[in-house]
Amino acid sequence: MFRSKLSRRGLLRVGGATLLSAGAFGALTARQATAAVPTSKRFDLSRPSYDVFRGVLLHEKHHAMQGMAFDAENRRLFISQVRDGSSGDDLCINRLDESGEVTGRMHIDNAGHGVSIGVEPNGSDSYVWIECDSDSNDDSGRGTALARFKFVDGAKPSGVKKFFTGSKTITCATDPVNKRILIRRKESGKFTLRLYDFSSMDIENGTFTDELAKITQPKLGDGSVTFQGYTVLGSYLYTLDGDGHADPAGINSYVTSVDLNTGKVVERFLTKAGKSLVYREPEGMAITRTSGGEVRLAFGFASRTSVGDIDRYANVFHKNVLV
Template sequence: MTLSRRGLLAGTGAILAAGAVGAPASAHPARTTALPATKRFTMSATTNEFFRHKPLWGPTVMQSMAFDTPNNRIFTAQLRSGTEANSGTLTLSRLDFSGTVLGHMYLTGFGHGVSIGAQGVGSTSYLWTETDVDTANGRGRQICRFPWQNGATLTKDSASLTKWKPVANGSVFTPAVDQRYGRLGVRHSLSDGMHINVYSLAAAQAGDYSNVLASFKQPALTPGIDFQGWALYGSYCYFWEGEAYPGEPDETKANSKLWCYDINQGKIVDSFLTLAGKSLTYREAEGMAVYGATDATARLYFGFASGVTGDRRANFFYRNDLV
C-alpha cells in the first residue's frame, strides 16, 4: 500500500469524515448474532498458488480483488498511475484465471480501493466499490454499484452508478460481497474505530439498509502493521494485513497475517502468519476475496503486490480447507 493505513484504517483512532446524505441508512446497532452458522476457512492450511507476478492495466500496486463466481471473472483495483493519491482515481482490471488482463475501467473521484466486491447477475458483472472520495484522506464517503463496462471511465456522478451511505454517521466505507450467502458487508469508520455491518445483498442493491443482519466492531489486529483487505463468507469475516518487505525468509521477519473472526461469537478464532510468496521482490500484502458457490469450490484468496516502482505486479494465493 503506497499510503500508510495506520491510524486511518486500524481498529482504533479512525478518522471521521463528513459525507453526503444517501439512501435509507441504518443507525449503528449493537452486535447481533443472527447469521446461521457456517464452516470457516482454516488459516494455517496449505497455501495454494494461483498465479504469480502478473501485470495489471497500469503499473501501480494492486489494492484489492473480487470474483464474479458465476461468470468466473476476476477484478482488481489500484490507484491510477499519474494521478494524485487522494484524488480517488482508480483503475479496475478484469482478468481471466491465468492472470491475463482482458479489460479495464477508470473510476474518477471514488477512493482508495481497499476492498471491492463483484456480483454476477446473468452474464453481467456488477462491481461494488467505495465512492464520493474525501480528498482529505483519499477514502470514499459512500458505497456504490455499477455494471462492468470495458474501457469506460466513470465519475462519482455517472448515470450508471447507484450509490448509498448505509450508516448515516459513518465514513471511510468499503464493501465486500458474499455471493454464496447473498450478503453485503460494509466496513466503515465511527468515532471509536472501524465497524462492519452485514446486510442482505438483494435488499442493499435495492437501496434498503434498514435491516442490519449483523454488526460488530473490528477487533484489534497487529499494532503498527497496515490493514490490507477483508472478506465475508457465511458467519465469518476475514482480515488481511502486512507491509512491503523484500522477501520474508523466516518467521522472525514475517508480517503478513491472515485473521478469521467469528461474527456470532464476536471474537477472533484463528490467525496465521504466512510466508507465502516469500521470494517475491517487494512483496506487499494486498487484497482479499472469496470465490466459490459451494463449500467444495470455495477458496479464500489473498494477494501480494510485487515488482519494482513503475512495474508493480499482482500475485494470488488461496486457502480452500474448511472446518
C-alpha cells in the same frame, strides 16, 4: 480455476432499519456484536496456501493491486488499483479472466483507495461495488459512499446507484456463496462491519434492510498492524494485514478469522505464501468458488522485479480447507 500465469517480466523476478448515513448509528463498545448469522464452516488458516497466479502486470503498471472480488458465476476476477499519474484517489478496476489475463478496465474518478471491493453477478453482467466520492483529492482520500454500477470495458461508470452516503472511510466485500455484502466503515471513530443479504437491497432508493450482523472490528495482533484487506464467507470475517518488505526475514503478513456472531478473533496465522517475491506486500482478499464447487479464500501480494523497479505485479494465492 485460475492457473499459474507468469509474464515475461515476471519470470525474471519469480525464479430492520434502513441504512443511509454514517451518523445514524450509536457508538459500539469493543467486541460488541449483534448477529443472527447461521453458523457456517470456516477456513483453517494454518493449512498450506496455493498459487492462483503470479507476475501479472495490471492496466496501471506503476501502482500496486488493492482490493479484489470474484464473480464466481461468470468466472471473472476484478482488482482495484490507484491510477498511474492520478492525484491519489482515482482508481482503475481491472477485469481478469481465468488464465489471469487482464481483459478489461474501468476508470473511476475521485473514488478513494480501493482497499476492498465487491462484485454482484446479474446474468452475464458483473456489477461492481466500490467506494466513491472521496473525502480528499490525494493519497489520503477515502470513500464517503458506495457506488454500484455495471462493469463495461473502457467506459466511465453509468447508471450509478449510491449507498450509505455520508459515511467515513467506507469499503465493502462480497460473499458469492451466500450472496451477501459486508460493509466496513468508521462509526463513532471505530471500524464497524455490517452484513446484509443482497435480497434485502432496494436499488432505487439505495438502501438495505434486515441487517444480519454488526460488529466492531476486533484488535488484530498488537493493534498497530497495517490493514490490507478483508472478505466474508458465511458467519466469518477474514482479514489480511502486514507490511511490504524486501527481505523474507521481515515477513509479518497475517490472515485472521473473526466470528461475525460474537465479534471475536477465532484464528490468526502468519502466512508466508509467495515468500520469494521481491518487495512482497499484502493487498486484498476475496472469496470464490471454482466451477467444480470448491470454495476458496484468496489473498493477494503486490511485488516488483527489484526493490527499485517502478512496475508493480499482482500475485494471488488461496487456501481451500474448511473445518
